[in-house]
Amino acid sequence: MQFFIDTANLDEIKEANDLGILDGVTTNPSLMAKEGITGEENIMNHYISICNIVDGPVSAEVNATDFEGIVKEGTYLATLHKNIVVKVPMVLDGIKAIKYFSKKGIKTNCTLIFSAGQALLAAKAGATYISPFLGRLDDISANGLDLVAQIRTIYDNYAFDTQILAASVRHPMHIIHCAEIGSDVMTGPLKAIKALASHPLTTSGLEQFLADFKKGNQ
Secondary structure, three states: OEEEEEOOOHHHHHHHHHHOOOOEEEOOHHHHHHOOOOOHHHHHHHHHHHHOOOOOOEEEEOOOOOHHHHHHHHHHHHHHOOOEEEEEEOOHHHHHHHHHHHHHOOOEEEEEEOOHHHHHHHHHHOOOEEEEEHHHHHHOOOOHHHHHHHHHHHHHHHOOOOEEEEEOOOOHHHHHHHHHHOOOEEEEOHHHHHHOOOOHHHHHHHHHHHHHHHHHOO
8 A cells, every 4th residue: 555645744745755655745725725835836836846855646736626727727737747646626527627637648636535426437537546535524424434445346346447545544543444445545644654653562662672681781
């Protein structure tokens, strides 16, 4: 399973990349605004800065929701860097645009997926990735992991090339369960990824080893 980090913070991206486990980045206008990055030129330059850090897919989101607008914005985004993946909203004009981009060889990430039907449409249109939002489904007492499992079954039934990019991942168990189900990619905060390395028995065991080593060298 590939690990993407969901952020616009360059320091976090660098830290994740330095760990040696980072495969890509997802971001959106809200995450850009959180870092104080506003204005089209600044946002475009920030995408380039991200691409210069990580050698992998970087999802850059369009703001338009109509076909012509999505195509115009997405075509421009794709020129910024070879690693850019155009992030397209799950609307009918978005599906139409994904088909257009697919024929042009432009990679896409269909975002805001909340049902298997939406995931099926995106795959039929040729989306490179689809992003089911686990955490947001959990927020309304639905099970986001069940959706990922359902999509996995459908995609395997028909050998779709579209990759499942589990988004809105909130904690390390989300990541583990996504790996068990067979999600191709997960994207989440750095803290969730780093939490995978933590276990109280590892901590106590290391403390004991160090204490015994110290005793043996006194």
